[in-house]
Amino acid sequence: MIGLIRTVNIPKYTQLRSVQLLSNIYVSRSISLKPDFSxxxxxxxxxxxxxxxxxxxxxxxxxxxxxxxxxxxxxxIVTIGMIPTLTVPFIFGPEYPIIDSFFSVLLLIHCHFGFKxxxxxxxxxxxxxxxxKIATRLLTxxxxxxxxxxxxxxxxxxxxxxxxxTLWSA
Amino acid sequence: MFRSILRQTRALNGFTxxxxxxxxxxxxxxxxxxxxxxxxxxxxxxxxVEPKMQSYDIDLNECGPxxxxxxxxxxxxxxxxxxxxxxxxxxxxxxxxxxxxxxxTLACLxxxxxxxxxxxxxxxxxxxxxxxxxxxxxxxxxxxxKSIQPYLQRDTHPADGRENLQSIEDRAKLxxxxxxxxxxxxxxxxPSYWWNQQEYLGPAVLMQAYRxxxxxxxxxxxxxxxxxxxxxxxxxxxxxxxxARTCPKGLNPGRAIAEIKKQxxxx
Numbered sequence: 001m002i003g004l005i006r007t008v009n010i011p012k013y014t015q016l017r018s019v020q021l022l023s024n025i026y027v028s029r030s031i032s033l034k035p036d037f038s039x040x041x042x043x044x045x046x047x048x049x050x051x052x053x054x055x056x057x058x059x060x061x062x063x064x065x066x067x068x069x070x071x072x073x074x075x076x077i078v079t080i081g082m083i084p085t086l087t088v089p090f091i092f093g094p095e096y097p098i099i100d101s102f103f104s105v106l107l108l109i110h111c112h113f114g115f116k117x118x119x120x121x122x123x124x125x126x127x128x129x130x131x132x133k134i135a136t137r138l139l140t141x142x143x144x145x146x147x148x149x150x151x152x153x154x155x156x157x158x159x160x161x162x163x164x165x166t167l168w169s170a
Numbered sequence: 171m172f173r174s175i176l177r178q179t180r181a182l183n184g185f186t187x188x189x190x191x192x193x194x195x196x197x198x199x200x201x202x203x204x205x206x207x208x209x210x211x212x213x214x215x216x217x218x219v220e221p222k223m224q225s226y227d228i229d230l231n232e233c234g235p236x237x238x239x240x241x242x243x244x245x246x247x248x249x250x251x252x253x254x255x256x257x258x259x260x261x262x263x264x265x266x267x268x269x270x271x272x273x274x275t276l277a278c279l280x281x282x283x284x285x286x287x288x289x290x291x292x293x294x295x296x297x298x299x300x301x302x303x304x305x306x307x308x309x310x311x312x313x314x315x316k317s318i319q320p321y322l323q324r325d326t327h328p329a330d331g332r333e334n335l336q337s338i339e340d341r342a343k344l345x346x347x348x349x350x351x352x353x354x355x356x357x358x359x360x361p362s363y364w365w366n367q368q369e370y371l372g373p374a375v376l377m378q379a380y381r382x383x384x385x386x387x388x389x390x391x392x393x394x395x396x397x398x399x400x401x402x403x404x405x406x407x408x409x410x411x412x413x414a415r416t417c418p419k420g421l422n423p424g425r426a427i428a429e430i431k432k433q434x435x436x437x
Contacts, residue, residue: 048299049310049368057316061369061400068399069434076435117408120401121365 039130075113082106094161097154104150104160112143202229205282206289207240209252211303223291230284237270237292238277253303261418264353268304269293274355276418295354297364311354314371318379318397323390340386347381347426349419350374356413356423362406369402373413373423376404380426383433395434404430
């Protein structure tokens, strides 16, 4: 592995020597069998949380609408959509699988967004590095599993509302 | 109240018995009402010494009504090493922001609770790096304020060449926003700001971002909104509303943040 690469105007007859110098810089190679756990440690934060000098403005990350305004809008649409859908089984009974699966999917998305928000709050990427990715992937895996679970519940079972009704009356 | 009654009794004694009036005047000094203040102390010159609470007793009869009067009296008479920021003593500069009795407020506006059986605890603003005693490090807070570009930005010159005209209704929209004195009480009361101070801007800065967003004279709304379009700068607010609860000037940063979210959603 080459360390520093300096662009210097080296005449052709000295090029061999510069290569030898570079190979001298790269000295030892660690052959320890202990695995590298450094990426699982908490990332060191700058003192006082100051990045750059004290007179520079804080630089926000580049705009990403899917994590910003649009995400918030989807969150609220899902939440608002859940409210009338939830009143349907109480009025018309729990036997409508389309309403049932629609509500289950909305509930799943609502919970997914909620847990994602918790992960961003308490396992931020700037402090926990790889654990943030692990948590996000675990959440996505859980959501996909739950999506399959909804499919099973609707097809083999009697739906979510019926399940809650039996649990409540049991 | 007690002083006025004492004055009446002294006057009566003066009329009836002249020689005795002097004795009662001397003895009528009221009993001292001692209030205990427990103040957070830490010295960066001896950083290995853990921060601790130090108790001071103040006679409320000899002290002004506000907490700032009390800590100034402590600094003048008892412990000159007590360190805190203060300037205007009237709640307009925002220097003396600290946590008094569990609430973030300005010391110059916070009345001392006259119940002498209870002690008052004074801490620096929560979850901030402490420079010394009650002085927090607000550098990052000011960096965040600078980042929202809190100045008027226009592409065009005003129509009459002199003033950027604004209607009375548009000016009324700024009421409740421009009065912010940037004391940092609200931001340091927000749990989201505690956990993600580096990336979440906090209610104080966001309220000022809103103040510039809705200023009708400002033409840079596009870039102002774009600066907030990420998961951290604005959207770590979960409407905890500690900010509105603790603002010593009675402003409502939570409402301003909600208005920003509404504007950003329909972008």
